Amino acid sequence: MSDIFERDALGHIFRLNARGAAEILKKLDAGPINALAQHVADNAGDAVWVDEYTTDRPAASVTVPAARQAKHGTLTKAASSAGLEVKPPKRGKRAEE
């Protein structure tokens, strides 16, 4: 990974530690994402699983039994209630479940 240098108004030179910044961002972002996944899961009721994971960024999935989704739309309704849409993943990204 190449270094990125920045110079401030006083002429100081800073080197961005990209690897360190990525680690910090992953930790900072994980909380709200996991909370949102838990909010969807709470809306979906019982027998719901939340999986918190990290790819190149924090992510989480919510899983419900297939019959409940097919018969009642449990996951899609829970997502709508949380202000989210369930849609296909962008190419190369893990699916939003």
Next chain:
Amino acid sequence: MTDREPRDVARIVKDWLKADLATRFPTLSVALELPSNWTLGSGPVLLVEDDGDTLGMWPAATSPTIRVTSWTSGRELKYVHAALTRLLTQRIPGIAKLLPGTGILEARDDKTRGDLASFTVRARARTAVPQ
């Protein structure tokens, strides 16, 4: 204050699919609710239901998630395959756009032992002044 109101997108989709699939599948019922007397051995039913809206486009438009589910006696995917393809490739009057939601999901109903096959699409429909 606006005099524009949401359209009943599920009903629009149901009516359109009912007409569109009638010739190809004459025994298929397309409905908004499962008949209360549906049992294993009954004819195939294709249900169209509204799974809610984030209201992210309100008041110009609504964006409901529409779920389409076939109920059949034994595994049969041809109804949802046809419905998914038609909905994502044809223009339906009253609906600005239909976008992919979830792929086809198979399940079995514990109560009736009917086979279910379900998918969702994401609708975009402009609000309209009621007629």
